[in-house]
Amino acid sequence: MKTLLTLLLLGCLATPAWAQEVKIDIRAFMYNPQDVQITAGTRVTWVNDDQIPHTVTEIHKLFRSAALDTNDSFSYQFDTPGTYQYFCVLHPQMIGKIIVNPPQP
Numbered sequence: 639m640k641t642l643l644t645l646l647l648l649g650c651l652a653t654p655a656w657a658q659e660v661k662i663d664i665r666a667f668m669y670n671p672q673d674v675q676i677t678a679g680t681r682v683t684w685v686n687d688d689q690i691p692h693t694v695t696e697i698h699k700l701f702r703s704a705a706l707d708t709n710d711s712f713s714y715q716f717d718t719p720g721t722y723q724y725f726c727v728l729h730p731q732m733i734g735k736i737i738v739n740p741p742q743p
Contacts, residue, residue, distance in 0.1 A: 661685060662734065663720070664692050665724075669734035674715060678741050683713040693727045694734075 656726035658680055662669045664695050665687040676682065684694045686706040694703040700722065703712035716722065716738045 652701065659683065664686050664694075664732075667692075667729055667732055668696075669724075669732060671743040672733070673735045673737070676738045678719050678729055678738050679687060679715070680716055680738070681713055682736060683711050685711045691728060693699070694723045695727050696722055 646698045648714045655733060660676055660680055662674065662682060664684055667688070669684070672742055674682070684703070684706070686692050686708055689708055691705040691707055693705055694701070694714075696702065701714045701724075705728065716736060719738045719740045720734040722738065724734050724736070
């Protein structure tokens with residue numbers, strides 16, 4: 639049981655995603671999952687499930703959403719491998735990270 643719980647917790651920290659589309663929920667002033675691993679070419683969509691506005695802004699402003707009201711979404715397709723850190727401009731304590739791996743041959 640303890641091993642299963644550990645695996646579940648580790649899965650929440652960095653979620654590998656092999657699909658071409660990934661959803662990140664914004665809820666309780668957090669991005670969930672907070673850290674995601676994807677393959678280049680994957681589209682990530684953030685959906686605001688909170689009752690107040692949030693944004694999704696890459697730290698170098700590579701991508702930047704408008705303020706997202708409840709149920710609004712923002713999408714970005716990651717074509718270049720690398721690590722992308724982002725935050726909410728309105729609530730800077732909200733942070734997340736996308737790790738983009740090269741496409742598999």
